[in-house]
Amino acid sequence: MSALLSPLLSALGPERAHRLTATFGGWLREHPAGLRLLRAVCARHDPRLVFEAMGLRFPSPVGVSAGSDRNGLLAPCFEAFGAGFVEVGTVTPRPCGVNSLPR
Numbered sequence: 001m002s003a004l005l006s007p008l009l010s011a012l013g014p015e016r017a018h019r020l021t022a023t024f025g026g027w028l029r030e031h032p033a034g035l036r037l038l039r040a041v042c043a044r045h046d047p048r049l050v051f052e053a054m055g056l057r058f059p060s061p062v063g064v065s066a067g068s069d070r071n072g073l074l075a076p077c078f079e080a081f082g083a084g085f086v087e088v089g090t091v092t093p094r095p096c097g098v099n100s101l102p103r
Helices: 004-011 014-030 032-040 075-081
Strands: 049-055 056-057
Touching: 004 014, 014 032, 014 075, 032 075
Parallel strands: none
Antiparallel strands: 049 056
16 A cells, blocks of 8 residues: 555655645544544554553554644544554644745
């Protein structure tokens, strides 16, 4: 799956790829059957990749970095894609602006 999606998303450029991914993730959140299907196809965790750090057990060393999902809405989608962990960021008292283009 990744071999197919990665070149496609790279060809779109970072901004368009991020918007497309966020839109697809939003659709998946609204359609649990789609999320289950994605999990069945993509999230095949290899037991050899399981590791522990700071007393926590992770299914994979591959994760999603902070800033990819500022509001934490797509975390279930990243897990369904096979991420071992997701960093959703921090809590702020006021909304933060985005960095100007190009990033």
